[in-house]
Amino acid sequence: MNKEFIINYYRVEKAIAFLTANFRSQPSLERIAEEVNLSPFHFHRIFLDWVGITPKKFLQFLSVQYLRGRIGETRNVIEAADLAGFSSQSRVYDLFVNIEGVSPQQYKSGGRGLTIHYGYHPTPFGMAFIAVAEKGICDLHFVSDDDNRDEFSNFSKKWNCAMLVHQPEYTRTFIQRIFQPGRAEKLDVLLQGTPFQLKVWEALVNIPFGTVKSYGEVGMNLGCRNIRAVATAAGRNPILYLIPCHRIICKDGSVGEFHHGKVRKQTMIAWEMAKLATPDQ
Numbered sequence: 001m002n003k004e005f006i007i008n009y010y011r012v013e014k015a016i017a018f019l020t021a022n023f024r025s026q027p028s029l030e031r032i033a034e035e036v037n038l039s040p041f042h043f044h045r046i047f048l049d050w051v052g053i054t055p056k057k058f059l060q061f062l063s064v065q066y067l068r069g070r071i072g073e074t075r076n077v078i079e080a081a082d083l084a085g086f087s088s089q090s091r092v093y094d095l096f097v098n099i100e101g102v103s104p105q106q107y108k109s110g111g112r113g114l115t116i117h118y119g120y121h122p123t124p125f126g127m128a129f130i131a132v133a134e135k136g137i138c139d140l141h142f143v144s145d146d147d148n149r150d151e152f153s154n155f156s157k158k159w160n161c162a163m164l165v166h167q168p169e170y171t172r173t174f175i176q177r178i179f180q181p182g183r184a185e186k187l188d189v190l191l192q193g194t195p196f197q198l199k200v201w202e203a204l205v206n207i208p209f210g211t212v213k214s215y216g217e218v219g220m221n222l223g224c225r226n227i228r229a230v231a232t233a234a235g236r237n238p239i240l241y242l243i244p245c246h247r248i249i250c251k252d253g254s255v256g257e258f259h260h261g262k263v264r265k266q267t268m269i270a271w272e273m274a275k276l277a278t279p280d281q
Contacts, residue, residue, distance in 0.1 A: 006122045008046045011036045013126075015047070015055070016270065017263040020062050029055060050124075051274050061270035061277075068253030070273075071214050095178065096186045097205045097242060100135060101198050111162030111192075118155070119168030121175040125241070125268055130171050131155060133162075136188030137174060140239045142260045158192065158238075178242055189239055196224075200233035207247040210276035212269060214251040235259065241268065 018035045019027065032055055033043035047055050060066050106112060116138060118131040123142075129151050131139035138159070143151050156164060177185055191198065203218050219230040234245040235257065246268040250256045258265035 005050075005124075006126065008050055009124060009126060011038065011043075012047060012050050013263055013267050015043070016058075016062065016267050019055070019059060020263065020266055023059065023062055026059070051271060053274050053277065058270060058274060061273045062266060064253035066253070067212060067249060067255070067269070068251070070212050071217065071249065071251065071253070095209075095242065098136070098186065098188045099198060099202050099205065099243075100188065100190055102190060102192055109161050111159040114159070114162040115165060116159060116162050117165050117167040117170050118152075119166065119171035121168065121172055123175060123179050123241075124271070125264060128175065128240075129155070130175060131159075131164075132171055132174055133190050136190040137239060137242065138190045138192075140178075140242055142240060142264065187242065189242065191238060193236070193238075196229070197233045197236060200230055201237055201243050204234065204237070204243050204245055204248060207244055209244075210272040212247050212249050215248055215256070216251055218248055231256070247272075 014036050015032050018032060029040050029044060033040040036043060038046070044054070047058070051058055102111065102114075106114065111133075114133050116131050116133045118129065118139075120127055120129055120143065122128075126142050127144065129139065129141050129143050130137065139155050141151055141155075174187070177187060191201065193201065199222055200218070203222055207213050207218075215227045215231050215234070218234075219225060219227050222230070224230060234248055237243050237245045240246070240260070246258065246265045248256075249269070255262055255265050255269065
């Protein structure tokens with residue numbers, strides 16, 4: 001993923017923000033291209049390269065009505081694939097995540113005794129900060145040039161007693177495994193969290209690629225009626241995308257809040273659905 005890819009992502013993100021705000025008017029290709037300061041031809045080519053379908057077809061994945069219809073329509077990955085006619089295509093994108101909590105002592109001490117490697121890398125959804133300990137990935141956030149220092153500061157406070165080593169050559173391999181997975185890619189994560197937070201994060205991992213669930217549905221699966229508690233735990237997820245809190249939305253089909261902005265969350269959901277809708281990609 002080179003610099004041009006990331007630039008094009010931000011162009012597409014801006015276009016999706018415009019489409020989300022102006023969905024009902026069904027803006028033309030020319031109008032969308034004007035919004036991102038590109039010619040219609042150039043914008044159309046970039047959008048196809050990034051998403052795999054045209055902006056017009058992509059609009060359906062931004063619709064509140066469409067997302068509401070997708071909530072809870074499937075029970076597992078195989079059923080999701082069969083119902084949508086994707087066969088085994090969804091397994092191309094599957095990430096099998098094993099969640100492990102830090103020991104109580106390491107939780108209290110801020111990771112004492114751990115060595116954590118970190119780096120900044122381009123991804124399909126912008127630049128990301130990733131941190132990896134011996135037992136697994138312990139942080140993944142999206143960043144901009146303006147908040148790199150803030151993200152690292154927040155991370156270092158959380159793991160204040162661990163040894164932090166900047167080693168992008170090492171962490172790059174994990175980014176590749178997350179965003180360019182082979183079949184049945186397995187990844188371990190190491191988390192600081194309460195027992196309830198860990199339960200919610202484990203539930204999020206079980207939401208298949210390209211599908212969504214409501215906060216209430218996740219809570220029901222956990223035997224918890226407190227939707228606000230579920231939403232709060234999801235919002236404190238320290239490993240974005242890999243623990244897919246972006247796949248949990250409001251029951252009315254709206255995407256809800258997201259630490260890195262609703263547009264990015266909308267982009268991630270729609271991008272995944274579009275990927276499953278285009279098995280040749």
